[in-house]
Amino acid sequence: MYALVERMYPLCRSITGDGVRATLKIVGEYLPLQVHEVPTGTQVLDWTVPQEWNIRDAYIADPAGNRVVDFAASSLHVLGYSVPVSATMPLAELRSHLHTLPDHPSWVPYRTSYYKPDWGFCLAQRTLDALPDGEYEVRIDSTLADGHLTYAEHVVPGQVTDEVLVSCHVCHPSLANDNLAGIAVATFLARALAERTPYYTYRFLFAPGTIGAITWLARNRERVDRVKHGLVLACAGDRGSLTYKRSRRGDAEIDRVLPHVLAASERPHRVAEFTPYGYDERQFCSPGFDLGVGSLTRTPYAGYPEYHTSADNLDFVSPEAMADTLAVCREAFAVLDRNRRYLNLSPYGEPQLGRRGLYEALGGRSDAKQAQLAMLWVLSLSDGLHSVLDVADRSGLPFDTVAEAAGALHGAGLIKG
Amino acid sequence: MYALVERMYPLCRSITGDGVRATLKIVGEYLPLQVHEVPTGTQVLDWTVPQEWNIRDAYIADPAGNRVVDFAASSLHVLGYSVPVSATMPLAELRSHLHTLPDHPSWVPYRTSYYKPDWGFCLAQRTLDALPDGEYEVRIDSTLADGHLTYAEHVVPGQVTDEVLVSCHVCHPSLANDNLAGIAVATFLARALAERTPYYTYRFLFAPGTIGAITWLARNRERVDRVKHGLVLACAGDRGSLTYKRSRRGDAEIDRVLPHVLAASERPHRVAEFTPYGYDERQFCSPGFDLGVGSLTRTPYAGYPEYHTSADNLDFVSPEAMADTLAVCREAFAVLDRNRRYLNLSPYGEPQLGRRGLYEALGGRSDAKQAQLAMLWVLSLSDGLHSVLDVADRSGLPFDTVAEAAGALHGAGLIKG
Amino acid sequence: MYALVERMYPLCRSITGDGVRATLKIVGEYLPLQVHEVPTGTQVLDWTVPQEWNIRDAYIADPAGNRVVDFAASSLHVLGYSVPVSATMPLAELRSHLHTLPDHPSWVPYRTSYYKPDWGFCLAQRTLDALPDGEYEVRIDSTLADGHLTYAEHVVPGQVTDEVLVSCHVCHPSLANDNLAGIAVATFLARALAERTPYYTYRFLFAPGTIGAITWLARNRERVDRVKHGLVLACAGDRGSLTYKRSRRGDAEIDRVLPHVLAASERPHRVAEFTPYGYDERQFCSPGFDLGVGSLTRTPYAGYPEYHTSADNLDFVSPEAMADTLAVCREAFAVLDRNRRYLNLSPYGEPQLGRRGLYEALGGRSDAKQAQLAMLWVLSLSDGLHSVLDVADRSGLPFDTVAEAAGALHGAGLIKG
Structure with a gap:
């Protein structure tokens, strides 16, 4: 992955x-x-x-011609859905199109303007702070067109x-x-x-x-x-x-x-x-x-x-x-x-599980097996209202144990799904 | 007041x-x-x-003729709905008509007998304790009459x-x-x-x-x-x-x-x-x-x-x-x-709030404005079952914020009252 | 008992x-x-x-002929529903028919086998541990027959x-x-x-x-x-x-x-x-x-x-x-x-209990009697939905007090059962 x-x-x-x-x-x-x-x-x-938006290139070049913000470095640098722009402007004017995170000066934010035509750049506050005054070239080579x-x-x-x-x-x-x-x-x-x-x-x-x-x-x-x-x-x-x-x-x-x-x-x-x-x-x-x-x-x-x-x-x-x-x-x-709901087909009294091989023959022991308890719970709650998960939650038994008990009872024809 | x-x-x-x-x-x-x-x-x-009850005067005068309990001093002194009485009796006999608060000896209790004809006085325990034996004049100048x-x-x-x-x-x-x-x-x-x-x-x-x-x-x-x-x-x-x-x-x-x-x-x-x-x-x-x-x-x-x-x-x-x-x-x-119940008229998916000026254009920010959240909550719960207060309680937003959001959505024709 | x-x-x-x-x-x-x-x-x-099970006698006799486990001493000694048996066998073979409680060596367990034909004895672990090797006589004089x-x-x-x-x-x-x-x-x-x-x-x-x-x-x-x-x-x-x-x-x-x-x-x-x-x-x-x-x-x-x-x-x-x-x-x-459900026959406003002798005449006191409170509770909740126990639980009054209040109101014809 x-x-x-x-x-x-x-x-x-x-x-x-x-x-x-x-x-x-x-x-x-x-x-x-x-x-x-x-x-x-x-x-x-x-x-x-x-309209469909596609972008090929985008950058801000400083007065010396260096690309100080460059889409090629990270797709985050351009405001999503920016309209195309190709202009030169002083930093003061450019600022209203720049998005930063003052609290995290080295991180670049992710910003979009899907439904209002706009353009902009996202950059680190640190980058912004280092920009000298002067004329900047800004270019966004994007297309907004039917697609x-x-x-x-x-x-x-x-x-x-x-x-x-x-x-x-x-x-x-x-x-x-x-x-x-x-x-x-x-x-x-x-x-x-x-x-x-x-x-x-x-x-x-x-x-x-x-x-x-x-x-x-x-x-x-x-x-x-x-x-x-x-x-x-x-x-x-x-x-x-x-x-x-x-x-x-x-x-x-x-x-x-x-x-x-x-x-x-x-x-x-x-x-x-x-x-x-x-x-x-x-x-x-x-x-x-x-x-x-x-x-x-x-x-x-x-x-x-x-x-x-x-x-x-x-x-x-x-x-x-x-x-x-x-x-x-x-x-x-x-x-x-x-997580199915079952219906007990033998709901009057307990069905005799022993003769179906689902209940241990020796009586009197105080430690009932979980599988056996799970079957009794499934029989008790299979009234069409309770799911396997309901039975697991109410009995405190693991879901798998209850699901297996339901499978055994279903196999014996005692419940239907 | x-x-x-x-x-x-x-x-x-x-x-x-x-x-x-x-x-x-x-x-x-x-x-x-x-x-x-x-x-x-x-x-x-x-x-x-x-019957209507009215009272003009009521008092108990001690053997020396001093008004020791006087309705003129406080309306509490007379048992409410007392029948008229004008009599002289020893203190011992009077006692069964006197109500006090032994636990608060300086306070006068408020007592009534609206539906059983009776008369009585309420007074401080301290006052009662100071009364000498002797004959007392009691007078309640009240009227009980059809009215x-x-x-x-x-x-x-x-x-x-x-x-x-x-x-x-x-x-x-x-x-x-x-x-x-x-x-x-x-x-x-x-x-x-x-x-x-x-x-x-x-x-x-x-x-x-x-x-x-x-x-x-x-x-x-x-x-x-x-x-x-x-x-x-x-x-x-x-x-x-x-x-x-x-x-x-x-x-x-x-x-x-x-x-x-x-x-x-x-x-x-x-x-x-x-x-x-x-x-x-x-x-x-x-x-x-x-x-x-x-x-x-x-x-x-x-x-x-x-x-x-x-x-x-x-x-x-x-x-x-x-x-x-x-x-x-x-x-x-x-x-x-x-605290009205509204019905979302655009319940399939969210309506596009942005084109109605109800959602900020810049996407990607993590701090949604309360007003915007409130609108989403109102839209989500306006199924005819939830009131503005229900929305406030479930969202944790202030009632006023939710009510204002409902107002804005109502104004935009997105919900009806 | x-x-x-x-x-x-x-x-x-x-x-x-x-x-x-x-x-x-x-x-x-x-x-x-x-x-x-x-x-x-x-x-x-x-x-x-x-089939009906009856038993007359059962024992295990050791190689010396001593009854080391005897039904006559306790009915617990025989596995319930044991089929009849009369045999001599070495201890090793007998063991699979013996039930003990190793964690409680002096206690005899209670065991049964109602629906699977079997025989067995229950005995103290201590008894079992003391048995010497050798041939044992086992006898269970029981009957399993239609009955x-x-x-x-x-x-x-x-x-x-x-x-x-x-x-x-x-x-x-x-x-x-x-x-x-x-x-x-x-x-x-x-x-x-x-x-x-x-x-x-x-x-x-x-x-x-x-x-x-x-x-x-x-x-x-x-x-x-x-x-x-x-x-x-x-x-x-x-x-x-x-x-x-x-x-x-x-x-x-x-x-x-x-x-x-x-x-x-x-x-x-x-x-x-x-x-x-x-x-x-x-x-x-x-x-x-x-x-x-x-x-x-x-x-x-x-x-x-x-x-x-x-x-x-x-x-x-x-x-x-x-x-x-x-x-x-x-x-x-x-x-x-x-624990009956009653119906208030005078449910519009409180009925006037005073004129029925069920409410004290003197008004103004702050300590309502429990019996009086209980009557008000019964009247309030006797809408056919609440039982006497519901009234007791909701009011915090004792059940007996509420039941007596219901009796008094029933006697006065104010509620029906």
Whole structure:
């Protein structure tokens, strides 16, 4: 995963343009992708697909002709969606187009102006402070023109057509944790899920933030009911502990599964309530859709100083952290896939488990085996209202033990799924 | 307010009679009142309007002819609703008609006998202890005769006919906190609300305790459904902190508003559960009516030693405390008036706030403005189920910020009320 | 009660056979019992009534002919439901049929093999360790033959036909706490309830564990809806504090009553959540029946080292502990019997209690009497939704005070039951 992040890092992504296409091409080497191109001007819910933005070069040259800020050094240096500019102006006039982080004088901020035509440069405060007065050449060789918005899907077919949506944003330029790590974890998660046919169908969405999610929702409005559960993956690679942010519904099944898995694994972690801010859960959880989509990050949105700065670089993410995020996703979906509701077909009194070989013959011992207890719990709560996870939570038994007990009872014809 | 309390203090109020009329006349100088006179014998719910009681003079004269207890000195000295008496009797016989507070030997208690014909005097234990044996002249020049029960209403018309009921009892004699302070706060609250047309129609009720509230309920039984919220004001002037007592329903809207305002203001305060004891919330919250009427006091009912004694005097209440109670009432009704439920008219994905000038153009910053967050919260929760207060509570944003965000979204046509 | 336990102690009980009959004969001296005999082979829910087991003698004789393990010394020495055996074998071969408790070398365990034909002996580890090698004579003079399963009922008729089920298992051999103490408490509880006609009809069930409860449920399937509340009594005599285990429903009325009574009595106690393990609440609470049946024990099921060993002997139980268990049962059923829901017939405003002699005439005092408060609470909450116990819990008043207030109001025609 780290190698994938490294390859994607230098590209200049935005909500449209060739940077996104190049990124999806790399992901496509790991995973077959269905790439969608949606023309500029397409009405998508309350929004319109904007013009496509591409950029070839951009710099500020000082009075001596030295490139003091250069897009070639980092894609962060240009305000995203900058209109083209080619001018010479005194530093005083240039200043209103320069973005810095005074509190972190060596870091370059990440800034955009998608929906208001503007141009600008992002640079270190330290760089700015060193600039002498004088006439500066500024040049942004960008294009804003009718084109397309690009996003991609990958589907892992399951036993049922009900879907789990895994979404990650692909619009940020050279920021490693936000969200190259999320893209990498999603990519390897899709490969892992395909190892054997999962219960649910898993749909992976690689799309630019906000407008990409809105475009996907607009184009899938009639089919969105298939999405029963979902997870937005972002900031998946920093060294902080994991944070699960609930869906707007707060009690969706995914809101039970992730906290359960995180708690059962005894990892340090945090469970946060929904807020209508953050990543594309904002769109998936908008009240008209109100999907059961939560969000998994390590340190959450805007929760670290390096957020949206040049310090969110390749050193900021670690292979171990990404592997840990991936492991939790796999555990969570392994639980989700088995979290069925059963119905006890022999609900009057206990069925005689002993004659079915499910209960030990010797009576009187005080230490009931967990497997046996799990079967009694499954029988007790399989009234069509309780899921395997409900049984695990109420009994205090591990999910796997309960799921296996349910399997044994199902095999004996005592419960039906 | 304190001046109003001072003027009302000397009057001898009871559940009927000229003391109530004189009190309402003084309030009427501040506020136009609709005064109701209900004849003796009128059936009101399970009760009957009693005979009217008036008193001109009352005293106990000692063997030497000195008035040792004198109604002219304090209206508390006579047992409320005493039948007339004119007699001479030895102290031993008189004792069964004398009420004192042995634990507070210098205080005079407040006692009544509304529904059982009786007569008596209330005096300081210290006074009683000093009385020599001998023959005492006792005289109560009172009248119990068919007449009327008197109560008054004042209405502040609102934008809608749904009503907020503000009620205070006017039947206690010379007790400053209980309830002249309540009357004064209600009076000035009505004046403040009239400064601009409120959303709700506010109905102020000045009525004797229990029988007055019951009479009002009986005469307004068909119209009582208009009362959507209510507050009983009592003990509004002592130096203790504020106490809000919930309605019987416990989760009425007023039960959300008052605790929210008290907590948000960071005043020390207490929120108490409903009990079917106290002031006229007993009647408004009786299970047949079950109105959303809470009660606001400073130190609650019977919660201070001076309660129902001569020590609840003009020194016991302070202008500052009354002003504080008034301020909280105004804040609470300002919240209540704006606590609407909205419906997001663009619930599929987020509407594009930026093109409506409601979202800042520069992207990438990590510090979202509160106003912007508030709009996202209002959009997220405006599904017809959540009120502005719900949004404030769930988001942790100030009520005013959320209400303003709702106003901006309403102005932009994105939500409807 | 202790004398009853002493008489039953030596008998060799099992899930069928003459030991159960002899036990019920003794109980029958205290209480008229309706004894049921259900033939071997009868289908009962998912189970079948097994063959009847009786035993006359059993021993192991060492190479010298000494009886080193002897059924005559304790009924625990034989594995319950052992098939007959008469053989001589070396100790090495015998070992697989011997059950001990290595952690408690002087105690004899209690073991059974009801549904898998087997034979065995239970003995102290210390005894086993002392056995020399050599040939041992083993003999179990038992019979497994078609016969009957025996259980008994006793009914205390109440004012209504709705029933309270009190159940205790009678299948354990010489174990004092588990469950001779439970049988004794149930017996004396039935006698106490009959002292005056209770509100509910109380049905006492003395039946072997699991198969007995299942047999009773099978034979009463159509009438089981009459059981509105129930309590399984077990481990009723040890010196630990009381434990109430909730029904599967968790919020059945009995789940309110027992915790209330235990808390109000200020006894140390524990309230445990339902688990589908333990005594016959497993059957009564199976999801098809889902009866409101909780369980009362002192130290709960398998919660003490002496559990299911020879150390659960006559010294392990005390008359005081049994008396305490009985007292709590009586208190609980006294609450249950009076825990009615009433309807306020005068719900608009407070009814005038004073003219009915239910309210003190002198007004103004701050110390309302509890009886008066209780009446106001009953009137306030008697909307058909709240029981007397609800009123007690919400008001903080003692149940008895509230029940008496309800009685007074009922007598005055102000509420109906």
